[in-house]
Amino acid sequence: xxxxxxxxxxxxxxxxxxxxxxxxxxxxxxxxxxxxxxxxxxxxxxxxxxxxxxxxxxxxxxxxxxxxxxxxxxxxxxxxxxxxxxxxxxxxxxxxxxxxxxxxxxxxxxxxxxxxxxxxxxxxxxxxxxxxxxxxxxxxxxxxxxxxx
Numbered sequence: 112x113x114x115x116x117x118x119x120x121x122x123x124x125x126x127x128x129x130x131x132x133x134x135x136x137x138x139x140x141x142x143x144x145x146x147x148x149x150x151x152x153x154x155x156x157x158x159x160x161x162x163x164x165x166x167x168x169x170x171x172x173x174x175x176x177x178x179x180x181x182x183x184x185x186x187x188x189x190x191x192x193x194x195x196x197x198x199x200x201x202x203x204x205x206x207x208x209x210x211x212x213x214x215x216x217x218x219x220x221x222x223x224x225x226x227x228x229x230x231x232x233x234x235x236x237x238x239x240x241x242x243x244x245x246x247x248x249x250x251x252x253x254x255x256x257x258x259x260x
Contacts, residue, residue, distance in 0.1 A: 112137050113150040115158055120146050127158045176244035179218055183241060187252045188212055194234060194257025204231035204255060209239065231255060 112134045119125045120141070123132070129150060132141065141147035148154040190212050194200040206222040213220050224242040231237045237253045 114141060114147040115150055115154045116141075116147050117158060117161075118146050127162055129155075173244050173246060176247040179243055180247050180249040183218065183243075183249045183251055187236070187254050188216065189254045189256060191256045191258055194259075198234040198257060200232055200234065200255065200257055202232075204237075204253070209253065213241070 113129055113131055114137050116124050116126055116128045116130060124130050130147075132147075137147065137149075148157070188209075190204065190208060192200050192202075192204065192208070204227075206225040206227070209225050210220055210222040220241055220243065226240040226242065228238055228240070231253065234255045234257045237255060239251050239253050240248055241251055242248045
């Protein structure tokens with residue numbers, strides 16, 4: 112029985128592929144999980160339309176990430192935290208702190224996409240990398256300022 116895959120199936124193929132499978136596998140697994148459709152012109156058209164839409168969405172997301180990257184590149188962000196004498200902080204700067212700082216500036220970035228070169232436990236300038244997209248990584252500078260507790 113020939114089917115058109117709607118999504119990637121491990122060991123079988125990727126979305127849009129036409130595969131030959133047993134009727135039981137198709138009806139009991141692939142169709143129930145909405146991973147495939149029976150082979151027809153309509154099914155092929157639906158898969159190609161879906162792939163075009165996903166490609167356009169991915170291109171738009173990359174363009175947005177590149178635009179944000181151009182705005183972030185070369186900027187210095189100032190973060191104020193509680194600290195003690197000699198420029199040491201009470202604790203360390205976390206990715207969540209940086210994500211909140213970027214959100215206040217109008218850039219929504221997931222905290223998991225912020226990469227530190229080293230742990231930030233002192234005041235001063237520190238280099239970070241923000242991954243806005245799989246292909247777009249932007250270096251930023253974080254200026255950490257301590258306030259007396």
